Amino acid sequence: MLAAQTGVGEDERGSKDVARSDAGCRYRQLFDTSPDALFVLDVHGRILECNRVAEQRYGYTRQELLTMSALDLSAPDLRDGIADRIQATLRAGDNFEWRHCLKNGQEIDVEVRAVPIQLEQQPCIFANVRDITHQKEKESQFSNTQERTLLAIQSANVGLWDWDLSTNQIYFSPAWKSQIGYQTDEIDDDFAEWESRVHPDDVEGALSITRAYLAAPWPNFANEFRLRHKDGSYRWILAQASLQYDTSGKPARMLGSHIDITERKSEEAERNRLWHILEASLNEIYIFATDTLRFIFVNAGAQNNLGYDVETLGTMTMLDIKPGFTYELFQEVVAPLLTGEQEEHVFQAVHRRANGTLYPVEAHLQLVERAGERVFLAIVLDITARKQAEKQLQIEANRTSSLLQVASRLNKERGLEGVMTALCEETARILQTPSVLLSLEDNEQGHFDFRWSYGLPHEFRQRLEPTPVESVMASELPPLLAPLVISVDQGPPSANRSLFEEYNIHTVVIAFLVREGRLIGAILVNVTEEDRTFSQEELNLLQGIADQAAQAIQNAQLLVQSQRHAAELEERVERRTAELAVAKEQAEAADRLKSAFLATMSHELRTPLNSIIGFSGILLQHLAGPLNTEQTKQLGMVRRSARHLLNLINDVLDISKIEAGELEIVHAPFAMDGVIANVMATIGPVAEAKGLDVTAAIGPGIGQIVSDERRVTQVLINLLGNAVKFTESGEIHVNCRKEDNHLVTSVSDTGPGIARANMDRLFRPFQQIENGLDRRHDGTGLGLSICKRLVELLGGTIDVQSEVGDGSVFTFYLPFLSDDGMG
Numbered sequence: 001m002l003a004a005q006t007g008v009g010e011d012e013r014g015s016k017d018v019a020r021s022d023a024g025c026r027y028r029q030l031f032d033t034s035p036d037a038l039f040v041l042d043v044h045g046r047i048l049e050c051n052r053v054a055e056q057r058y059g060y061t062r063q064e065l066l067t068m069s070a071l072d073l074s075a076p077d078l079r080d081g082i083a084d085r086i087q088a089t090l091r092a093g094d095n096f097e098w099r100h101c102l103k104n105g106q107e108i109d110v111e112v113r114a115v116p117i118q119l120e121q122q123p124c125i126f127a128n129v130r131d132i133t134h135q136k137e138k139e140s141q142f143s144n145t146q147e148r149t150l151l152a153i154q155s156a157n158v159g160l161w162d163w164d165l166s167t168n169q170i171y172f173s174p175a176w177k178s179q180i181g182y183q184t185d186e187i188d189d190d191f192a193e194w195e196s197r198v199h200p201d202d203v204e205g206a207l208s209i210t211r212a213y214l215a216a217p218w219p220n221f222a223n224e225f226r227l228r229h230k231d232g233s234y235r236w237i238l239a240q241a242s243l244q245y246d247t248s249g250k251p252a253r254m255l256g257s258h259i260d261i262t263e264r265k266s267e268e269a270e271r272n273r274l275w276h277i278l279e280a281s282l283n284e285i286y287i288f289a290t291d292t293l294r295f296i297f298v299n300a301g302a303q304n305n306l307g308y309d310v311e312t313l314g315t316m317t318m319l320d321i322k323p324g325f326t327y328e329l330f331q332e333v334v335a336p337l338l339t340g341e342q343e344e345h346v347f348q349a350v351h352r353r354a355n356g357t358l359y360p361v362e363a364h365l366q367l368v369e370r371a372g373e374r375v376f377l378a379i380v381l382d383i384t385a386r387k388q389a390e391k392q393l394q395i396e397a398n399r400t401s402s403l404l405q406v407a408s409r410l411n412k413e414r415g416l417e418g419v420m421t422a423l424c425e426e427t428a429r430i431l432q433t434p435s436v437l438l439s440l441e442d443n444e445q446g447h448f449d450f451r452w453s454y455g456l457p458h459e460f461r462q463r464l465e466p467t468p469v470e471s472v473m474a475s476e477l478p479p480l481l482a483p484l485v486i487s488v489d490q491g492p493p494s495a496n497r498s499l500f501e502e503y504n505i506h507t508v509v510i511a512f513l514v515r516e517g518r519l520i521g522a523i524l525v526n527v528t529e530e531d532r533t534f535s536q537e538e539l540n541l542l543q544g545i546a547d548q549a550a551q552a553i554q555n556a557q558l559l560v561q562s563q564r565h566a567a568e569l570e571e572r573v574e575r576r577t578a579e580l581a582v583a584k585e586q587a588e589a590a591d592r593l594k595s596a597f598l599a600t601m602s603h604e605l606r607t608p609l610n611s612i613i614g615f616s617g618i619l620l621q622h623l624a625g626p627l628n629t630e631q632t633k634q635l636g637m638v639r640r641s642a643r644h645l646l647n648l649i650n651d652v653l654d655i656s657k658i659e660a661g662e663l664e665i666v667h668a669p670f671a672m673d674g675v676i677a678n679v680m681a682t683i684g685p686v687a688e689a690k691g692l693d694v695t696a697a698i699g700p701g702i703g704q705i706v707s708d709e710r711r712v713t714q715v716l717i718n719l720l721g722n723a724v725k726f727t728e729s730g731e732i733h734v735n736c737r738k739e740d741n742h743l744v745t746s747v748s749d750t751g752p753g754i755a756r757a758n759m760d761r762l763f764r765p766f767q768q769i770e771n772g773l774d775r776r777h778d779g780t781g782l783g784l785s786i787c788k789r790l791v792e793l794l795g796g797t798i799d800v801q802s803e804v805g806d807g808s809v810f811t812f813y814l815p816f817l818s819d820d821g822m823g
Helices: 009-020 028-032 052-058 076-092 133-141 145-156 174-179 191-197 200-215 262-280 300-306 327-338 384-412 416-431 458-463 469-473 495-502 536-571 577-620 629-660 672-689 709-726 756-761 783-793
Strands: 037-042 047-050 094-101 107-119 122-131 158-164 169-172 221-228 234-245 251-260 284-289 295-298 344-352 358-370 373-382 435-442 447-454 484-487 507-515 518-527 668-671 693-698 704-707 731-739 742-749 797-802 808-815
Touching: 037 052, 076 094, 076 107, 076 122, 107 133, 158 174, 169 191, 174 251, 191 221, 200 221, 200 234, 234 262, 284 300, 327 344, 327 358, 358 384, 384 416, 384 536, 384 629, 416 435, 416 447, 416 518, 416 536, 447 458, 507 536, 518 536, 577 629, 668 672, 668 709, 672 693, 672 709, 672 731, 672 742, 704 709, 704 808, 709 731, 709 742, 709 783, 709 808, 783 797, 783 808
Parallel strands: 693 731
Antiparallel strands: 037 047, 037 122, 094 107, 107 122, 158 169, 158 251, 221 234, 234 251, 284 295, 284 373, 344 358, 358 373, 435 447, 435 518, 484 507, 507 518, 668 704, 731 742, 742 808, 797 808
């Protein structure tokens, strides 16, 4: 991998200019005269440009190198880390040691420094690669303490100097001269040699500090300046010195050292650059005291998001922008950081702007050192968009679940009366409205007939004035009929308006039933509350119910027609056998159409869901390119929601097979303890994410049993899944034992428990304690119903024990058959 930070000083600026240029640019000469190998890479690590040193050092021609990548140059055992190094460099540069392979197969140790650059408006990487093989070999030769000490001194690159103040003679050590690229005999021991090499901008300052020190010495003399290297670049030097005095007490000699601090200066510059990046970040970044919580630093992103100026924020604390937090509560939140239990604490909260508006945030909190003092560092992300996306996904999941419930209910009804009654009841239940009217075109009477309702007396329907078919069909219908929200008191005067007012109905929401481009009826949702409003999501849900209703009505009408034909054919069976066969075929076709309704809808839902799961998986594997953290998180949410919806559909299909008697039960020996272990491994990550402990206890003598392993596993997964879903804290325990020739398996939790009034609803299909669009826990309400049916098919029973606040225990009993078939 080729990535790191380039050289420093004037050389650094030159190197960056070279990296930004293309082959043949005006900086080519400087690019080729560098003592180190230089490369320009694209974001995939492919070599775009290199200098002559790279050709000479690696043994390849320039044309060969331009067909290669960082992966080709790296030692085989290091190639798995190439992608991470490239990403690290593209984010903020990198500096590391690596091993490269030459063309002849030899491996060398290199020091790589690289930075991200823009080349022709495209992100690239400029890499400076230095061969440190000799240095590594030299380091390995030192084995005793004296040699290691010498290595430390040489690695520190400390140059010594001795200045005789009376004669103005000076001595420079070989290391001093080596610091600026000279051999011992290439530079004289002369004060002028030092003065002539100091950077012009630093000469006066360095001399002034030295004169002041000689005039009035102080402890720990130190001076920083730039000294010109033999190659023309400048190195940052830290000069430290002390004085020796003659017998009269006057300074006689000045003894000192030179330390190359170029790298440290570069790191300081990098820290300053990073600090400016933090300051300019759009995310909110805070540094605040651990005791008072008062802000020490607040970046521009926080100032812009909150609407405060920096002076005002300097007088505030973290509690001033977090409504609902007290000092004691905040101390509880940060306690794991203060005690060292956590290095980072991530939590969600709400921030309040200067104008009083609130917005959701995700805070990443750390305890760091600053100037020898422990302080809090908080990086805060505005997650408004994420929350909106999560809400929309939940709404879509609830909508799909509700429509599946309606579809299943309609699928059970075979007659028109049953379908219409079910539609009224389901619409009122899902939309939580007191009454619903359902009209259908009456071809014989020539008007729309309001013969079905929920929550309204028969007298109301009798007094309704019918709507002639011609008045509706004469007008041109739009391609898509959206639900209408009509205020009764603002409509035109009519007998129906008076009737609605008499029954205290203030608003009517109308969803049209359209089949094959033709209006066949309408659903009227009546509202008695004056302040009740309908969200767009509720209107979309109502339209979805109307679309299902139109299909179900047509199926029911077909069924009614087939039944009428069957009755007529029964009376004339001897005379009209041929007609009976046709009618029977029509009846069977209608029944198949109705039975296929749910399967077709499920297929239409499963096909795009499988595509969503597949393609989101491809994106999450970075096969289509890299993703940032937020994109990865959002795609993970999409994939989890799609899998959840697919599970809901599978539940509906399972209950349909059970009701139709098409579910096959296969008895075979299997190990019950293995089933429990596999299910706990499946549920474990979800429980761990919620901080729940999941344990199991398996009694003696269980061993191999004979039953349907797949269906037993399905029951156990549903029970454990429900326990994890409804338990917010505590533990979940599985107990499997043998009692009176029965295999007894219990799943207990520490959840909220179930009220006695709701016990009878638990094992009914499509029954949930929470209903409506605002329920907290998703699902179709089929899980426990499927469990009950499966256990009964396996020859067993299931029951539940629960009290509100004391958790729940679900237990199923199966006949205990050993693998020899004996109980």
